Amino acid sequence: MxxxxxxxxxxxxxxxxxxxxxxxxxxxxxxxxxxxxxxxxxxxxxxxxxxxxxxxxxxxxxxxxxxxxxxYLPAVTVAKILLWNTMMERGMRKADLRRLLGVHQSQGDRLVDFMHTSKMEQIEAALAALGKRLAVTVQAA
Missing domain, CATH: 3.30.160.250 (Double Stranded RNA Binding Domain)
Structure with a gap:
């Protein structure tokens, strides 16, 4: 994907x-x-x-x-892509995500900042707030 x-x-x-x-x-x-x-x-x-x-x-x-x-990108990067694309599908801005999650600007912005490592739990929480659930699979290398 x-x-x-x-x-x-x-x-x-x-x-x-x-x-x-x-x-x-x-x-x-x-x-x-x-x-x-x-x-x-x-x-x-x-x-x-x-x-x-x-x-x-x-x-x-x-x-x-x-x-x-x-x-093959790191899982956290893929999760951020999924979060960003979900936001785009809904016409959301970063400010909309911050308000939805009730977080400060820097915290919300980092969730879609590919140059910053976020905790997977934070991205999962953001996706959950948008009605999405992250699923992880393991494949042979």
Whole structure:
């Protein structure tokens, strides 16, 4: 659902440029393939922040194409995506979420801030206030 596929392109300088079909705003770089993959999670989270800043829903991932590398996001990041997209479906702003939860601005804003680690319980509570329940599954690696 939110496991984004990235592709690598050899740059004219040493290193690899990273791109994502589903998140065209994503732009990242790594010294080599391993470094590029480790940088991709941060790049995806920065890109998700752009969607929040622009009040746009975050797109689901599409099936990877041959040669692409799938990036599996942390569970807390996926939960934040689900919270944000639920808010977008309902036309809610961050201020609406804060009022609904009865929390201060910084507490509410962090729930949809991909650069801040939130407690999963807080995100679950926010989803519950919106009539949603988070379900977690385990898959083979």
């Amino acid at each position: 939110y496991n984004y596929a990235i592709r690598f392109e050899q740059d004219s300088t040493p290193g690899l440029a990273v791109f994502c079909r589903d998140l065209p705003e994503l732009n990242s770089y790594g010294d080599d393939r391993e470094h590029a993959i480790s940088e991709a999670v941060d790049a995806i989270e920065v890109t998700l922040s752009i969607y929040v800043d622009q009040r746009r829903p975050i797109p689901e991932s599409s099936e990877p194409l041959p040669g692409e590398q799938v990036i």
